[in-house]
Amino acid sequence: MNTTETIRKRRSIRKYKHGAIIPDDDIKTILEAAMFAPSACNTRPWEFIVLKSEQAKQTAVKIHPYAKHLNDASIGIIVCAKTELQSGISEGFFPQDCGAAVQNILLQSLELGYGSCWCGIYPGENCVPAFKKNFNIRCTPIALVVIGIADETPAVRGFYDENKVTVL
Ligand SMILES: Cc1cc2nc3c(=O)[nH]c(=O)nc-3n(C[C@H](O)[C@H](O)[C@H](O)COP(=O)(O)O)c2cc1C
Numbered sequence: 001m002n003t004t005e006t007i008r009k010r011r012s013i014r015k016y017k018h019g020a021i022i023p024d025d026d027i028k029t030i031l032e033a034a035m036f037a038p039s040a041c042n043t044r045p046w047e048f049i050v051l052k053s054e055q056a057k058q059t060a061v062k063i064h065p066y067a068k069h070l071n072d073a074s075i076g077i078i079v080c081a082k083t084e085l086q087s088g089i090s091e092g093f094f095p096q097d098c099g100a101a102v103q104n105i106l107l108q109s110l111e112l113g114y115g116s117c118w119c120g121i122y123p124g125e126n127c128v129p130a131f132k133k134n135f136n137i138r139c140t141p142i143a144l145v146v147i148g149i150a151d152e153t154p155a156v157r158g159f160y161d162e163n164k165v166t167v168l
Contacts, residue, residue, distance in 0.1 A: 006107050011156060013115030016072040016148035026112050027075065030147070033108035034079070037100035040093035045085040046101050047139055051076035056135075063130040064144055067119040073148030074114075077105060078131065081122070081140040095122065098142040105145050115150030118143055 001009070031048055039045060051057050052075050060078070061070050070076050079102055081094035102118055109116040121127045122142040131141040 001111050010110050011154045012117040013150045014069040015152040017151045018072040020074050020149040022074045030108050033104040034101040037104045039097035041090040043085045043090045045082045045094045047080040049078040070146045073146045077145045079143045081142050102143050109147050117146040
């Protein structure tokens with residue numbers, strides 16, 4: 001699948017084949033894709049927590065209001081921001097940097113044959129402290145990415161909208 005196809009085929013998947021295993025090599029490829037994302041001044045202000053165990057997944061399901069689909073998925077990845085790595089001209093760009101990392105995770109997952117779903121954490125008033133407390137996270141949790149074998153094929157929702165474009 002090339003980039004043009006991957007971008008246009010991606011959908012948020014909320015139904016997964018229960019019990020499917022993602023090999024460690026694929027998990028590494030997905031994390032590597034995340035770490036290839038651009039970041040302000042190349043500060044790479046990210047850290048990743050892979051939720052593989054049932055216990056870890058269930059904890060995330062309990063504290064995230066819109067991620068029940070992690071129950072049947074293979075793994076979750078919490079993308080966190082190390083905000084202290086950014087100062088001066090890079091200060092405060094971490095949501096963009098981590099967003100780019102999340103998008104790379106979604107696209108790489110699809111190319112490897114997995115479905116995924118971006119579940120936002122930051123800047124949720126309740127969600128951020130809940131993830132910090134339950135997973136003992138010292139930095140800032142930005143998003144929970146759910147990944148597994150898709151058990152649905154939702155129609156593509158993206159489309160080109162000329163009204164969103166200004167050419168100067
Ligand atoms: C910042 C952000 C937060 C999101 N949070 C959730 C979420 O908590 N739970 C969920 O099921 N989907 C979540 N989504 C997925 C969106 O609902 C989805 O991307 C959107 O409806 C478009 O559908 P598509 O991804 O299939 O194109 C989130 C997406 C983004 C970018």
